[in-house]
Amino acid sequence: MTLFLPPLAQDDFRFPPVSEALSHPDGLLAIGGELSPARLMSAYRSGIFPWFGEDDPLLWWSPSERAVIQPADFHASRSLRKAAKKSAYTITLNRAFETVIATCAAIRGPEQTWITDEMQVAYCQLHQQGDAHSVEVWDGAKLVGGLYGVCVGRVFCGESMFSKATNASKFALWQFSQYFAQQGGRYIDCQMMTPHLASLGAKPWTRDAFITALQAHRDQPIIQSSQPQQIADWRA
Template identity: 55%
Template sequence: MTLYLPELSLSNTQFPNPSLALAEPNGLLAFGGDLSVDRLRSAYRQGIFPWYSYGEPILWWSPSPRAVFIPETFKPAKSLVKFQRKHNYKVTLNHATETLIQLCADTRPNEETWITKQMLSAYKSLAQAGSCHSVEVWDGEDLVGGLYGVAVGQIFCGESMVSVKPNASKIALWYFCQHFISHGGKLIDCQIMNPHLASLGAIEIPRTTFQDYLLESRDASMVSSCYDSQQLFIS
């Protein structure tokens, strides 16, 4: 069976309606275009994200169901709390975004990663434009993990997590959830469910429900200091 997949124009940043995404492969919506800051911002505001491997064209996705965290319900495991008390990792926000993105790429073989050189460059540019943010976890002076993603109003669209040492990405998520809530955040998007996300408490919601969240939250304001470069603490 032949499937029709729209090709994006380089002359504008318009996307097809996410409701037109394929059921198989789940959420594939379009291909082509570029990874400019304007196009990426437009994509995330519509619940669309790029995801492709080396040797493939840029592929754009909007899957259903959508994996998300409800930050106000996130509770760290007792073992994680005990671990952090013992190791006292330092957690920061936007202290080393480009380095953290690079770390996410470097910890995966080329044949297994979607963080291509093109993607690296694009998200670093998005960070410089103030839309991509990172949570870094430090053991002394060493960056040992964290997460990064894209801010869309009161929603944070997580892109990738990494741990070089045990529990680093879990601690990043824990600290960020508390910080995010306290600054007006409502929802953390994590795109597609996997066992690791499920173990941390992610849930799945229909694409239509996620789109409703976007419409309500993408133009809503956060506390202005939310994404200032700072150290994060648990209250």
């Protein structure tokens, strides 16, 4: 079956309405354009994100179901809390963005990652302009876990996370959820629902529900900084 996708113009950052996204494959909306900061922010403000492989064209998605965590609903299990008490981690914000995104790509391997070199350059540009952020988990001077994503008003659009130690990515998301709520954050978009995300408190939202919440909060100010800072210290 032949699929028709509207190609994006190089000089126009607008996207088709998300209601026009395909059902098969679910959420595929448009093709083309480029990964400039302006286009990326236009996408995230519209509930759209890029996802494509190394040899694929640039594809843009808005799936019919979205995985969303409300910070107060983050589920820190008894075992996770117990592990935190025994750990000696320091958790920071924006201290090593380039390393976090590069590690998220490398840990999956070249055959599985969608975080191409082009994507890394684009998101580092977003970080430099204060729109993309990273969370790092440190064991002393060693980076053992982290995540990164894009902040759109009071909505944080998570992109990827990694662990090199047990529970490290969970610790990153847990502490970021608390920090984000303190700064006025309302929702963490995790894109695709998985059993892992469900265990951490993510709920499935319809695309319409997510877009409604995004539009209500994307222009609301949040206390945020692109400067490196510490958000948790579990060292004894």
